[in-house]
Amino acid sequence: MVADDAAVPTRVTRSLPLAFAAGAAVGVLGGMIGLGGAEFRLPLLISLFGFAALAAVILNKAMSLIVVLTALPARLAAVPLAELGAHWTVAANLLAGSLLGAWTGASWAVRMRSATLYKVLAALMVLMAAALVLTHTTTLGALALPGLAQAIAGVAAGFGIGVVAAIMGVAGGELLIPAIVLLYSIDIKTAGSLSLVVSLPTMLVAFARYSRDGSFAVLGANLRFVAAMVAGSITGALLGGVLLGVIPDLMLIPVLAIVLLISAIKMARHV
Incomplete structure (x- = not known):
């Protein structure tokens, strides 16, 4: 099923240099805060490049998947596989919820009316802004839940994050990292690597669900555009990583949160 105006024309002329530049800007922002930045890419796909909501989500998911694989x-290399292996139960706990959440979220997205999807995306961007501020401006402590309660909370958190990541077309690290720190008392560096381990199969499930919808054709029709924007995102992420810490989080994070909130307002008003 295809949302009202989710499909775009099979061939649309869009500037590849502009796609590269936009991807690079997103990559720099993400690299400077240690995340992928896909939440900043989504509003650009809609407002700057003119994709409808569902088409933008599918493109964002494809790009996020490539960036995560990269x-x-x-x-x-930063956190050895053996060290991550010691936390395999954490990944399994979250995946038990996130895989189902990813399929569910993608199924909801393809069935929503376009106007509804814009409003849902706007609300989720507000959530991402809040998560960004919380993660980078406060010290996260562990909840110290007993075993069964921790497992139930992990599945529930994974499901919710899987839904959000699927609907927005993002990797979900903005939510996974604080969830891992809060629920499992894991340091933020290891949590960052674990979030990729969880997000990769979660994204693949959402991607598989989107591939069953007619709107998935937008990807094949815009492969050169996707390649240019991904190349820009990876280049920008490398530059952003070099700039990590140059601008203090107390200055950078509020600005980025405001950008997300402004984007959310514009998206909510999208017709």
């Missing part, structure tokens, strides 16, 4: 080897 980032995973670098993260494994």
Whole structure:
């Protein structure tokens, strides 16, 4: 099923240099805060490049998947696989919820009316802004839940994050990292790597669900555009990583949160 105006023309002329530049800007922002930045890419796909909501989500998901696949080897070099293996139960706990959440979220997205999807995306961007501020401006402590309660909370958190990541077309690290820190008392560096381990199969499930919908054709019709924007995102992420810490979080994070809130307002008003 295709949302009202989710499909775009099969061939649309869009500037590849502009796509690269926009991807680079997103990559720099993400790299400077240690995330992928896909939440900033989504409003650009809609407002700057003119994609309808569902088409933008599918493109964002494809790009996020490529960026995560590119980032995973670098993260494994920083946090060895053996160290991550010690926390396999954490990944399994979250995946028990996130895989189902990803399928569910993608199913909801393809069935929503376009006007509804814009409003849902706007609300989720407000959530992302709040998560961004919380993660980067406060010290997260562990909840210290007993075993069964922790497992139930992990599945519930994974499901919710899977739904959000699928509907927005993002990796979900903005939500996964604080969830891992809060629920499992894991340091934020290891949590960042674990979030990629969880998000990769979660994204693949959402991607598989979107591939069953007619709107998935937008990806094949815009492969050069996607390649240019992904190349820009990866280039920007490398530059952003170099700039990590140059601008203090207390200055950078509020600005980025405001950008997300403004984007949310514009998206909510989208007709």
